[in-house]
Amino acid sequence: MRTQLRVLMVEHSLDDADLLIGEIARGGYRVEHARVETAAEMRSEFARKPWNLVISDYHLPQFSGLDALQLAKMHDPDLPFIIASGTMSEVFAVEAMRAGANDYVMKTNPSRLVPAIERELRESVIRRSVRKLRVETEQAESQLRAMVANIPGVVFQLTCDPQGSYGISYISDASNRLLEVTPQVLQADVGHLFNIMLDGGNVSLQDRIAESALTLQPVSWEGRISAASDGRVKWIEVRMRPRLLKDDRIQWDGIIENVSDRKAAELELVRSRQQLSELSSHLQKAKEIERTRIAREVHDEIGGNLTAMKIEILSLASRLGEASPDLRNKLDSVETLIDHTMEITARIAHDLRPPLLDLGLSAAVEWEAGQFSHRMNMPCTVRCSGEDSHLDAELATALFSIFRETLTNVTKHASATRVAVLLDIEQDEVCLMVTDDGRGMTEDDLHKAASFGLRGMRERARHLGGEVTVEGKPGAGTVVRVMLPIESARQLQLDIDTPENP
Numbered sequence: 001m002r003t004q005l006r007v008l009m010v011e012h013s014l015d016d017a018d019l020l021i022g023e024i025a026r027g028g029y030r031v032e033h034a035r036v037e038t039a040a041e042m043r044s045e046f047a048r049k050p051w052n053l054v055i056s057d058y059h060l061p062q063f064s065g066l067d068a069l070q071l072a073k074m075h076d077p078d079l080p081f082i083i084a085s086g087t088m089s090e091v092f093a094v095e096a097m098r099a100g101a102n103d104y105v106m107k108t109n110p111s112r113l114v115p116a117i118e119r120e121l122r123e124s125v126i127r128r129s130v131r132k133l134r135v136e137t138e139q140a141e142s143q144l145r146a147m148v149a150n151i152p153g154v155v156f157q158l159t160c161d162p163q164g165s166y167g168i169s170y171i172s173d174a175s176n177r178l179l180e181v182t183p184q185v186l187q188a189d190v191g192h193l194f195n196i197m198l199d200g201g202n203v204s205l206q207d208r209i210a211e212s213a214l215t216l217q218p219v220s221w222e223g224r225i226s227a228a229s230d231g232r233v234k235w236i237e238v239r240m241r242p243r244l245l246k247d248d249r250i251q252w253d254g255i256i257e258n259v260s261d262r263k264a265a266e267l268e269l270v271r272s273r274q275q276l277s278e279l280s281s282h283l284q285k286a287k288e289i290e291r292t293r294i295a296r297e298v299h300d301e302i303g304g305n306l307t308a309m310k311i312e313i314l315s316l317a318s319r320l321g322e323a324s325p326d327l328r329n330k331l332d333s334v335e336t337l338i339d340h341t342m343e344i345t346a347r348i349a350h351d352l353r354p355p356l357l358d359l360g361l362s363a364a365v366e367w368e369a370g371q372f373s374h375r376m377n378m379p380c381t382v383r384c385s386g387e388d389s390h391l392d393a394e395l396a397t398a399l400f401s402i403f404r405e406t407l408t409n410v411t412k413h414a415s416a417t418r419v420a421v422l423l424d425i426e427q428d429e430v431c432l433m434v435t436d437d438g439r440g441m442t443e444d445d446l447h448k449a450a451s452f453g454l455r456g457m458r459e460r461a462r463h464l465g466g467e468v469t470v471e472g473k474p475g476a477g478t479v480v481r482v483m484l485p486i487e488s489a490r491q492l493q494l495d496i497d498t499p500e501n502p
Contacts, residue, residue, distance in 0.1 A: 003028070005117075008045055009035040010056035010068045011084075016107060020055060020084055027114030038062050039071060046075045053117060058085040058092055066099055073100050078127040080120035084113065145172075153257035154178050158190070158240065160213055160250045166190045169251070178236070178258050179225065196225045205238060213250050216242050222259065235263040278463070303345050310338045361388045361396040365403055365423055365432075372407050372419070379418045386425030395484055398464060399432055402457045406434045406480050409453060414438030414478060432482040441472035457482075 005024065011017040017035050024031050036042045037060060045051070054072050058065035065083050072081050083096050083104035093104045102123065103116045156171040168190050171183045179186075179196060186192055197205055205221050212219045219240040224233050240254035317331045362384040373380035388396070403421075410416055416438030424431040458468045465485045472478035 003030065005029040005031050006049070006052045007031055007033040008042070008051045008054045009033055010037070010042060010054065010060070010063065010065070011035055012037045012057065012060050012062075016057070016084075016086070019107070020110060020113060023110040023113050024117065027117075029114075039067060042068060042071055046071075051079065052121070054079060054081045055084050055113075056081065058083055058096065059087070065096060065101075069096065069099055069101055078124050078131060080117070080124045082113070082116055082120065151255070153255045155255050156186075158209070158252040158254060159245075160209075162248045166209075168193070175256075178234070178256065197223050209240070209252070212240065212242050212252070216244065216250070218242070219252065219254070222263075234258060235260045298345055298348055303342065306338055306342045306345060310335060310342075313338065361391055361400060361425070361430075362423060364396075364400050365421065368400070368404060368407070369419075369421055372411075376411060378416065380421065381419075382421045382423070384423040384425070386423075386430075388425050390427075391425065391430065391486065395430070395464060395486065398460050399430065399482060399484060402460060402468065402482055403432060403434065405453050405457055409480075410434075410436050410438065410478075416477070426486075428486050430484050430486060434480045435477065437477045440474045440476045441470060441478050 007021070007024065009017045009020070011020075014035070017033075021031050021033055034045050036045055042063075054068070056065045056068040060068075065085070069081055069083075072079055080102050081100070083093070083101050084107055085092075085104070086107040096104060102120045105113045105116055151172075151174070154172055154174045156175075157169045159167050159169050161167075168187045171186050173183060175181055175183050175186060179193070181192055181196065194206055203221070205219075205223060208219045208221045211217070219238065219242075221238045223236060223238075225236055226233055235258070237257050237259045238254060239257075240252040242250050242252045245251055313331055313335050317328065317335075365384065366382050369380045369382045407419070410419060414436045416436035418437055420435045422431070422433040422435075424433075454468075454470065461468045461482055461484060466483050469481045469483075470478065471481070
């Protein structure tokens with residue numbers, strides 16, 4: 001079956017049109033054609049049906065080949081258009097080809113017509129495919145640009161050739177706003193991108209990129225840039241993912257985001273935590289000072305008064321001699337009550353602040369462990385090493401409070417049968433480790449919302465530059481380790497108004 005071909009003839013000569021149509025038919029085509037002589041007729045035929053090909057004479061009485069060419073290209077830019085003329089000069093042929101004609105054939109040599117048609121039909125398919133691909137590419141690029149324009153950051157592609165030279169193949173218009181440098185400037189010289197970077201901690205962006213070029217690992221970098229408009233400093237985050245291209249170049253697809261607000265919030269959070277830590281330490285120290293003052297008053301004032309009262313009672317008893325037995329019984333009862341009150345007073349004073357802390361941390365820890373062992377009826381061994389005379393009073397008090405809180409936790413939660421305490425005091429660090437053989441701890445236990453004791457221990461140690469770690473497995477006991485740097489405690493100064501003793 002022969003291929004059908006719809007040909008629109010722009011020709012005033014009926015004989016010439018029949019000649020050309022016959023040549024095409026002899027070439028193996030079943031031809032459907034129409035002949036027009038004016039622009040109006042040509043527009044009408046374009047509106048009536050689609051055509052595969054336009055063959056036009058160059059000179060027509062009411063029309064011209066160039067006008068027909070322009071009209072055809074307006075209708076379909078990829079429609080094959082062949083000039084067929086009997087008197088066309090070489091100058092006119094060049095002019096037609098420049099205007100967009102695909103080929104020209106002399107009517108005196110019609111044998112070239114069919115090869116020209118077949119070639120242009122193939123070329124037409126290619127042109128249509130290329131045009132379609134170009135349109136699709138432009139649409140995709142337009143959609144990509146629209147998407148990139150809505151991304152809160154600068155999208156870019158950075159390349160590195162095998163010689164180590166960098167270049168920016170693409171960067172979005174957002175660089176005008178964030179970096180205050182145009183995409184054209186950055187693409188012309190990638191050095192502008194690195195020049196506006198102020199710092200990024202210990203590793204520069206260039207170092208990160210160089211490392212990524214060797215390992216092909218993603219890049220994540222935070223740093224500061226200077227804004228040219230007002231001199232403000234902005235924090236940015238750069239994230240890049242590399243891939244190796246066929247020509248051995250490395251290309252990173254990346255984004256630069258403005259994280260100034262986030263960094264400001266982080267800094268504010270750090271400041272707030274620091275202020276809360278300082279406030280907590282301030283309150284804790286103020287509480288320790290107040291406890292010391294109250295303990296001293298209880299011991300000195302109340303204890304002294306009770307001692308004086310006992311002396312007076314004993315003196316009065318010696319004067320009574322063999323007085324009334326009832327009166328002596330009253331005196332003995334009062335003496336017993338005073339003794340009991342003195343014991344309570346001594347216990348309260350000790351609970352407020354153990355006097356043994358004045359003799360050193362080691363002595364206070366050993367005494368507290370002995371009291372715990374006696375109270376709980378379980379072994380509590382203590383091993384101390386190192387000299388504690390150089391310990392700061394605040395550090396010693398804090399460490400003793402943490403130790404006391406640890407023993408309280410053992411009492412409440414551990415169900416232990418024995419406790420071991422290690423106090424290791426070195427020149428620049430003190431370590432306290434409390435180990436029990438109780439039920440242990442789970443992760444949920446460590447992160448309970450109401451774990452204020454453990455939280456307070458950690459906060460107190462953190463403020464002194466140290467840390468508290470808790471290790472424990474269910475059924476395998478618990479180890480609480482406290483590490484405090486001695487020098488940090490010496491240098492820590494809090495502005496606290498210490499109340500004077502009355």
